[in-house]
Amino acid sequence: MSRDRRRAPIAVFPPLLGVEQMPSLTKRGGTAGTGAGPGTVHRRTLSRAGQRRLAGVAMTTPALAMITLFFFVPLVMMLWMSLHDWPLLGEHRFTGLRNYRDALHDTEFRTAVFFTVKYTLITTPVLFVLGFALALLVRRRHRGARFFQAVYFLPVVVGLASAAFLWLFMFQSDIGPAGDLVDHLGLGSRTTNWFAGSTSAMLVVIGMVTWKIVGLQMLLLLTGLQSIPTDVEEAARIDGASRLQTYRYVILPLLRPTLALVLVFSVAGSLLAFDQFYVMTGGGPSNSTITAVYEIYRTSFIKFQLGYGSALSALLMIVLAAVSAVQMLLLRSSDH
Numbered sequence: 001m002s003r004d005r006r007r008a009p010i011a012v013f014p015p016l017l018g019v020e021q022m023p024s025l026t027k028r029g030g031t032a033g034t035g036a037g038p039g040t041v042h043r044r045t046l047s048r049a050g051q052r053r054l055a056g057v058a059m060t061t062p063a064l065a066m067i068t069l070f071f072f073v074p075l076v077m078m079l080w081m082s083l084h085d086w087p088l089l090g091e092h093r094f095t096g097l098r099n100y101r102d103a104l105h106d107t108e109f110r111t112a113v114f115f116t117v118k119y120t121l122i123t124t125p126v127l128f129v130l131g132f133a134l135a136l137l138v139r140r141r142h143r144g145a146r147f148f149q150a151v152y153f154l155p156v157v158v159g160l161a162s163a164a165f166l167w168l169f170m171f172q173s174d175i176g177p178a179g180d181l182v183d184h185l186g187l188g189s190r191t192t193n194w195f196a197g198s199t200s201a202m203l204v205v206i207g208m209v210t211w212k213i214v215g216l217q218m219l220l221l222l223t224g225l226q227s228i229p230t231d232v233e234e235a236a237r238i239d240g241a242s243r244l245q246t247y248r249y250v251i252l253p254l255l256r257p258t259l260a261l262v263l264v265f266s267v268a269g270s271l272l273a274f275d276q277f278y279v280m281t282g283g284g285p286s287n288s289t290i291t292a293v294y295e296i297y298r299t300s301f302i303k304f305q306l307g308y309g310s311a312l313s314a315l316l317m318i319v320l321a322a323v324s325a326v327q328m329l330l331l332r333s334s335d336h
Contacts, residue, residue: 099308102311164279173191
């Protein structure tokens with residue numbers, strides 16, 4: 001009997017616990033048998049946060065590996081090659097900044113840069129004006145707005161090389177369908193060779209690029225216009241502002257971030273122009289339509305001066321970085 005009485009409190013201990021005794025047991029380390037206390041819960045919380053971090057790292061690792069493999073490694077390799085005399089075959093030797101000094105005195109590269117700047121100065125305002133006009137046109141809420149948005153945006157999905165081949169065929173003398181239209185409008189004859197002159201060839205290329213890209217600029221500008229509350233325009237009109245004054249003093253300042261994006265997109269794309277001239281003009285006539293990227297291509301893969309071509313690429317990269325800096329300044333000024 002004495003042994004049973006000594007063991008009985010141990011057997012019936014949990015049912016006999018009162019409410020007043022539970023907090024003291026919890027403070028000492030938790031319920032018997034579970035081993036779970038505040039310290040254990042905290043450790044589990046930390047482990048879950050660590051698992052989330054590991055999951056995030058695992059998800060971003062493929063993207064980081066791709067960026068490292070296809071961007072940073074070629075970038076470092078390009079900068080290293082630009083400091084060498086690097087032929088396609090044979091031993092390369094270190095030359096320091098000689099390639100960069102030669103690039104500053106290269107007449108062919110300066111001519112290509114000048115043509116690229118001229119092409120950019122013509123293409124950028126044309127794309128912006130037409131894109132903004134189309135954005136204003138489809139912004140109005142009528143039945144055909146969505147249809148015209150799709151029609152204007154449709155050429156964007158066509159590849160640039162495919163669009164270049166299409167326009168090259170259209171403007172071929174004697175067989176191109178554009179010859180009939182030009183002859184009907186009195187702008188030329190059907191036998192006109194549009195690619196025989198540098199000016200006419202560049203105009204045809206600009207027409208193709210405008211047809212191809214203006215839909216994308218329309219979409220970007222339309223997105224910016226739709227983000228502006230209609231109350232702002234209504235308030236300006238109530239104050240007596242005309243439609244032109246509303247767009248000049250109200251809409252355009254509010255569109256500054258979008259305008260900066262469209263501007264940098266257009267300028268960067270024009271500075272990197274290559275496909276359209278390679279397909280449509282081949283750099284002709286007489287190498288008058290060679291862009292900066294086209295000259296880099298010729299230097300690197302036709303003349304096989306890989307080190308000098310890398311130096312030209314580095315200089316063009318600096319120009320694009322400057323354009324990105326201008327974009328950041330525009331965005332920053334719009335926030336103040």
